[in-house]
Amino acid sequence: MTSKPVYLNGQYVPQDEAKISVMDRGFLFGDGVYEVIPCYLGHLFHFQAHIDRLTASLAGIRMENPYTTEQWLEIFKSLIDERENQYIYVQITRGVAPKRDHAFPENITPTIFAVCNNIAPFAGLETGVKAITADDSRWKFCNIKAIALLAHLLHRQEAVDEGCAEAILIKNGVVTEGAASNVFAVIDGVLVTPLKDNRILAGITRDVILELAVKHNIPHCERDISLAELTTATEIWVTSSTREIIPVVELDGVAVADGKVGAVWDTMNTIFQAYKQSLL
Ligand SMILES: Cc1ncc(COP(=O)(O)O)c(C=O)c1O
Secondary structure (H helix, E strand, C coil), rough: CCCCCECCCCEEEEECCCCCCCEEHHHHHHCCEEEEEECCCCCCCCCHHHHHHHHHHHHHHCCCCCCCCHHHHHHHHHHHHCCCCCCCCCCEEEEEECCCCCCCCCCCCCCCEEEEHHHHHHHHHHCCCCEHHHHHHHHCCCCCCCCCCCCCCHHHHHHHHHHCCCEEEEECCEEECCCCCEEEECCCCCCCCCCCCCCCCCCHHHHHHHHHHHCCCCCEEEEEEEEHHHHHHCEEEECCCCEEEEEEEECCCCCCCCCCHHHHHHHHHHHHHHHHHHHC
């Protein structure tokens, strides 16, 4: 049986047969960016926003988006199974260079890869998860969705080692984001999330939650959250495209409020699921 097709540099090839050069700068340096786009029953969720973020990530590493939105759509449609809830993973590296040199080679052709997989249902969605806090060890350009994810991986592993689902990162005493998610907290009845700047990835799920909060009159604001405030929050959530809105019910071994999934999460999750459904 041949494996499912993936897109690689203009061709659709079985995943087992897709090959890249060992001289690819993505392999050698982590010199590239990526996107993850949910696709519910064939509908690409906030597709243009994901493409815009991809273009911004590429610009952040001095590359251009190789395709138009229409061209991306055509590629992704060829990979999607409309009967499933899936996500597109797309990765662009600077390409294959004749020698390993840190400086960008001239006239290099990017390596473009895309694959579509089913979204595995996340067990913690209804019950909540445990998280730890960790000192954010990442670089200055967390707004770029870079494939060089070593710091993120180490943070996620710190969480897993503690039996937790996510590490919530703290920089200079304030919350930035999760190892692979954005963070929301309910503080004094207000839904708060850190500001969108180069300390965090501008999550598409985060933006949708804020839009839904406006539409449904849920008090909210974007501002710094200190670690001290986080520990007194009545609710904490971590959000991402493939896991959606996950309530955190225990932080650093201490229950968040009563240790149960909160009412604001319940409301937002219901609104979010209805919104997703309305787009199909
Ligand atoms: C570091 C980081 N922040 C935030 C997010 C959430 O972004 P989105 O909601 O667009 O998936 C992710 C997603 O993987 C991430 O890796």
